[in-house]
Amino acid sequence: MKRDKDVYARLFLSTFKLSACTFGGGYVIIPLMRKRFVEDLHWIDEQEMLNLTAIAQSSPGPIAVNASILVGYQVAGAAGALLTVLGTVLPPLVIISIVSLFYQAFRDNAIANMALAGMLCGVAAVVLDVVVNMARSVFRQKRLLPLLIMAASFVALRFFSVNILLIILACALIGAADTWVRGRKGAGT
Amino acid sequence: MIFLELFWSFFQIGLFSIGGGYAAMPLIQNQVVDIHPWLSMAQFADIMAIAEMTPGPIAINAATFVGIRVAGLAGAVVATVGCVVPSCGIVMALAYVYHRFRGLSVVQGILAAMRPAMVAMIGSAGLSLLIMAVYGQRNLPDDPLSFDGVAVAIFLAAFFVLRRWKPNPIWVMAGSGALGVILYAIL
Structure with a gap:
């Protein structure tokens, strides 16, 4: 039990410290998390960390929050995930609250x-x-579809003020259809 | 009810921003400037500058700032929780699904189709910020030559430094701020 408490405390403190000192969002915090949890603590192995990173990057929400959920869950289940989310969210919450107090004076x-x-x-x-x-x-993929999606999304957003959520949903449908068509082509040949 | 509105707005931001802070930016702008009258475009631009200078995910920074302005500290907490709740549910579910169906080509296909749209979204948001920086207003003015020369110079210098040396953005931000103080004070 003592050991469990110790794990929870270290999970929380590790993510709290990382979040408090990380400028620049997810692409910066993930390498630092890797260093802490893979190299220092040996709680997660290298391969697992890569998988978690991929999930964090392709899931909705802030990458830093996603990565901390995954690491916390991996190490100590749902309770661990809750603690790491708290650790990640508290520093910006406190810092920005303080900044916003001075914002008006600062602005004038x-x-x-x-x-x-x-x-x-x-x-x-x-x-x-x-x-x-x-x-x-996107250009390097040398496929027409991604380029079309990029151009069409830009025009829709910029000149027709189409709701972003509609664009994302449309892309999800296009992606699913594209996978299905390519899968059938692959099965046919 | 203001707390519900805050929660729901940031819930959507958390739910639909895939790919990190820059992807969240246009969604935040959409929710807090366009849909709700919570921030002006100038204030939104300030937040983006402040969010870059302070630690933590941009979406969380924005949630806290908007929440506090609209409904005090409780508002900040509600907005932040709203922003994080979708991640908690989806990421845990995905972790489970991922371990079972690692390959899952449909999921990869959907994500591959979303990525170019993300680039367009972020590009459009970046353009809005640039117009704000250079013209001091949201949309292109009738006279496109009425730009702020100092702002253009700082932007070009910052962009060049980023492309050429790939420094940590925090230094570019600090440098741009210092350059702003010096140039605007002189001119």
Whole structure:
């Protein structure tokens, strides 16, 4: 029992610390989780961690939250998952609550305004940099369908303000149909 | 009921953002700027800048910030819980399914078809942020030449540095902020 408590405490503290110190979201926290749980604690083996990463990245929700659920569940079941989610969510909850207290004063300050205006340009650059990398990987597939989906989604969003959820659902249907058609082709030959 | 609305909005954000923080961004904008009058586009852009500078997932940061503004600390907790609940259910179920049917080509096909749409979504959101940074408003103005030269210069510099040296985005953000203070103070 003492050992169990110890595992729970370490699960919570590990994810709390990782979340409190990780800037930049899921793609940064996953390598750090791997280091903590695979290399330091030996609670999860390398292969398992790769599988968990794949699930975390392809599931809805923040990647950091998904990964912590998977790790917690793997190590200590549902209770473990609950603890790791808490550990991951609490630091940003506290930090942003504090930031929002000062937001108004911060917003009215001339220098802070200049810094925010500059940072906004930085955010746009960071986001578009990610977009360039992702678009490149779509082009590299050398298939027409993904390119069509990308172009059509962009036009639908940008010029017709189509609801994003509709686009995602449509893509899910297209993906399922595509798999089915390709499966039949594969079975036929 | 404001708590229910907060919960439901962030529940949808958590449910439909696949692929991390940048994918959540356009959904957050959709929910808190377009559908609900909770934030202006300028405030939303501020949140994105703040979320990049503080630890934690962007969606959680946004949930906390919007929740606090709309309904205090309880609102922040409700929005954050709403954001996390879909993950808890789906990820646990998926982990179970995954261990049973690892290959599952239909699932892979669906995800493969969603990915290009994600790229388009994030691209569109990035464009909105750029327009906001350069023109100070949400949509392209009638006169496309009325841009803010300082903002364009900072954006181009940041973009170049990112492409060329691939630094941690946090340094690019900090650098852009510092450049903003210096350039706007001088000009």
